[in-house]
Amino acid sequence: MKYEPVIGLEVHAELLTESKIFCGCSTKFGAPPNHNTCPVCVALPGVLPVLNRRVVDYAIRLGLATHCTVAPSSRWARKNYFYPDLPKGYQISQYELPICTEGYVDVKLDGESKRVRLTRIHMEEDTGKNIHDAHSDASLVDFNRCGVPLLEIVSEPDIRSPEEASAYLRALRAILQYLEVCDGNMEEGSFRCDANVSIRPVGATELGTKVEIKNMNSFRNVERAIAYEIERQAETLDAGGRLVQETRLWDPDREVTRSMRSKESAHDYRYFPEPDLLPLEVGPEWIAEVRAALPELPAERGERFVREHGLPAYDAEVLTARKDVADYFEEALRAHGNAKSISNWVMGEILRLIRERRLDDALVIRDWPVAPAALAALVKLIDDGTISGKIAKTVFEEMLASGAAPEAIVREKGLTQVSDDGPILAAIDQVLAANPDKVAEYRGGKDKLMGFFVGQVMKGTGGKANPGKVNELLKARLSG
Amino acid sequence: MSDLHRLTIAQAGERLARGDLSARELTDATLARIAATEPAVHSFITVTADLAREQADAADARRRRGEALGPLDGIPLAIKDVIHVRGVRSTAGSQILGDFIAPFDATVSARLRAAGAVCVGKANCDEFAMGSSTENSSFGASRNPWDLERVPGGSSGGSASAVAACQALGSLGTDTGGSIRQPAGCCGVVGLKPTYGRVSRYGVIAYASSLDQVGPLARTVDDCATLLQVLAGHDPADSTSSRHPVPDYRALLRRDVRGLRLALPREYFTEGMQPEVEQSVRTAVRQLESLGARVEEVSLPHSKYAIAAYYLIATAEASSNLARYDGVRYGARETDAANLLEMYRKTRDHGFGAEVKRRIMLGTYALSAGYYDAYYLKAQRVRTLIRHDFMEVFATHDAIVTPTAPSTAFRLGEKTADPLQMYLSDIFTISVNLAGLPGLVVPCGLDASGLPVGLQIVTRPFEEETALQLGHAYEQATDWHRRVPTGIAA
């Protein structure tokens, strides 16, 4: 039986605000345990929440960037359950009227564009952290993270493969990073993803039994977990079994999903409107303010690259997929204006190195193998005829190895391209004199021999002759 | 024993200003009164004698420097034990908080501190403010100074008995379903529940968040106005606190009540009311008429649904507000527990009393899947109708006047067997919380057993001054406020 996977993703993004969502504690990561706490986030008796305006700004920013409807009035709700990392015994979240609804993210995969719709985006507070005490059976609780603002982004079940899922996550993360609202660090937990996976016979319209997958802490794990789960579900159904609607955890060591034994999975959260917070009113002025301050989004930036820098759409897309790469490109371009050349080098050599050296695992690449200004200088040397494109590759390798500037490398290694007629003609005459029979054959009509002559002249000049000049002068000599 | 403890805030303020009384003398007299009467009345869970003397001395020092802070400087007050006073134990009348010491002041406590007030102790109350008699306090019930076999009302019973017994010149209580007004009525003192949002709830142990308000109790309306002046106003730490401007309540107190239009809701004069209560209230109304107010009968048609709506909304919110009492971060923890779940359950079972458990269960039920619409949501809709009833009346009337409770103070143990009966005694106060309106209670009579009857005056949102004005006019034309409780020595 052929099945179609139906996947929806829920992302929790920690926001880059200075202070927590409902109190004035710092959100800075890495503080000693319970150092970023106060009566409000530790839930002492008698405390009350007060909303951080910037959290709303960021929610509106993301909503606008993903083409959502921003609700003029949204509500806070209490989600009630008991757990030590949830000090109030409830989480303040949004339930019935979230701040954003009905948006989309366009995802590029294998040259195709796929629109993944967003059901909703809402604001909520993060919980604290339980750690197992090394010395006993006890648990230790740290509330530093409790109250850090989160945006929960829920997609429609529009995703159809593990690859599409990770492409969607990359696209969403790029947007969040571009907007500077979240640093998108999956390993550190500032960007978390849960998946809802079901399958159905190809052609069917009804949804199959939905299984929630948690504990995927990297894009690779998301792909593997979803792939595993699809297979597990298919095997179960093919063998005549039935699927249970449940929550399963991804085990990255054993590479399987495993059912959560706890009966807590069947929660009744008893949602009700949060009485301590009034409905949030977001008027058109507020939205206009946020819209005006929106940083340039990947799609817009790509369009601008096409318009202003005359790049092909493909180049623009590749360059703007990551903000730091797009920034690199534009910085190099400021030093030397050959957009297409610089684009080729970035798309070719620079991105290759980034991937090889796993530098793209970082959310923002800071240590480039070659600085943008240096790359620009290299391209300038090609453009002004100092070196050939071929020699440039050699120079580039040396720049990587030694970190030296391209001009210095060219000088030291004497790689300057020879473009003067004199030395080239001398080399040409040498070659022609050494190969009279071939000259005759060429003059007799064997045009292909031009390549041989060019090669010989290049050899004779130690590769430094300007190839264009060589061709030009050879042709002249041979026809003359 | 001197009579200093019998002074009103206004009288004490005058004498302190004149210099023929020191704050320390006043506080010492108050503390002596507490020592003499506490065994009988039990208004307090914690008496803060050292703190009080320290604060009194500081008040005197300020006065000597010519830096007196205002009408509350050096005035001894009792604070209901759900309101945090920094450095002092807060219990909410419960065992579950253990020896919790408040690390911060409630906003209202900070305002009192800044006004120079003296805190003589934390007043007894029903556990987590749930009750109408203080019989639900895990520290034992307080007694009514008019008859020690009777309840002082609740949940702010200790706040009311402290004022009535002259153990403090004024006190703070909280009111969620009548918990300031009903005890004020039972104890023959003045009590005010402000408009919801008028006074900050920050630092007040929450019972029902959309209903709770902090308010003053005192022996005169003027004193209540003085206290309200310091308490009222926007608090950035409370997202439900209003920015509505705060008038000068004392300045507006003495306005003529001539021409004010009073409404008497027929649903509040029902069968089953103690006849003397109705008589006292109607006599009071006639008194107000003789002062120039106009009186008309009106209807608040959804009144009979108020208790049911309240006991769904309040318990739902409470079930959530009390989830934090889990033994993890503070309070009494059950140590004989094999795992976390057992710890939660034992801690809460041993730490909470029966009424609190009842309300948590009821509230949990009201919010649970499948029942939310029929219970919680339905109650919220009925709340809209109840508020609408009031606002309709206020379109044509300036104040609604009612009895405070169907009967005077009942005996200890009389209603504890049947929780529902206890709930029904809130019938005249509860709608006011649902509608978020201000309500003032002033003493308006004594029944044949010598027990006080309270008159309730309800006004439009943020129009406390109208209720105070009416209360003051009535008070000045009568002498109920000068009567002394007969259950204890004067």
Next chain:
Amino acid sequence: MLARLELTAAEEDSLAHQLGDILAYIETLQEVDTSDVPPTAHVVDSENLLREDRVTNAPQVEAMLANAPERDDHHFKVPRIIE
């Protein structure tokens, strides 16, 4: 269970009975026609009360841990959680 209360059998009996009475009383609400009546979640009208995004709290670990029933250095300590 949802309320995390452990009751004795006697408590359960008495509670069930009392709750039964209370719930029966509450049924009277069903008499009221509330179709088209919006629920009241808040009785105060205010514009948004928001704070600026600034760190206004200094670390106060000891104060926050002062009332802790059990602690391990700067952590709160609880019995083991059975998943």
